[in-house]
Amino acid sequence: MLSHTRITTPFTRESTADEVLAGVDLTGKCAIVTGGASGVGAETARALASAGAEVTLAVRDTQAGERAAAEMRTSTGSRSIVVAPLDLADRVSITSFTAAWRGALHVLVNNAEVTMSPALTRTGEGWELQFAANHLGHFELALGLHAALAEAGRARMVVVSSGGHMLSPVIFDDISFAFRLYAPGLAYGQSKTANALFAVGANARWFGDGITVNAVNPGAAQPLLQRRLDGNGKLLSAPRTSVQQAAATSVLLATSPLLEGVGGRYFENCNEAERVTRRTDDLRGVAPYALNPENADRLWGESVDMLAD
Secondary structure, three states: OOOOOOOOOOOOOOOOHHHHOOOOOOOOOEEEEEOOOOHHHHHHHHHHHHOOOEEEEEEOOHHHHHHHHHHHHHHHOOOOEEEEEOOOOOHHHHHHHHHHOOOOOOEEEEOOOOOOOOOOOEOOOOOEHHHHHHHHHHHHHHHHHHHHHHHHOOEEEEEEOOHHHHHOOOOHHHOOOOOOOOOHHHHHHHHHHHHHHHHHHHHHHHHHHOEEEEEEEOOEOOHHHHEEEOOOOOEEEOOEOOHHHHOHHHHHHHHOHHHOOOOOOEEEOOEEOOEOOOOOOOOOOEOHHHOOHHHHHHHHHHHHHHHHO
């Protein structure tokens, strides 16, 4: 982090994506939103398009993506909303997506996620699915789009984490559960910690290229996301927000002039989160291990090594 001064804005938990975009003109800007076919991702994409951005919905289910895009075109009047296939658990899909991209990229919102996979599932490489899709897939995507982000001049990347990061740090000695007993909450929590650490690591490496990167906890916008398991199967609850409110912080980080030059931080409720020393009942705040630069550097190295195998 560039400073230890906590950043606050005039916006709150009740603010919506449209409210934080008031007065922002994104005409001529290009944005990608992963997982943009539904939920918070779709609202994020719709809001960006409503402000004039050319938006690509990067989705695994392109039929669902086309339905969402059609609704967005109707509600915003924008014709600049397209759909592209992207499976973050499939390296060939990621490579195809990045190879096909042309021109500058001003906003990348890494929103898609696998949530609480009930049983241990591995990718073809043997990686645990939640870590692979939620972190490694976005890591490889961002690396492939780095030149396009740098070309934009003042690009922003938003990495969607979660209060669920408090369920587990990254267990570097056993990322893929080769030895540990699998638990959905531990795997999800590890992947969400990795999201926050990726923001720290990417911002440190790419700030000089004009790219700022922040992590966000969007809050619990749907019943599934309201109920999170801890490592022992106990349910944790997070306050519910609307989809419009949940997308507000991502949109704020992606566009607001209030956050020009700000990176390597973790936001929630449209403000920088407070650091906490233990897990809170409502999963608010950010754990120190999720912002630790040494952890971020180690994760970056581990991720590069995993993708090189």
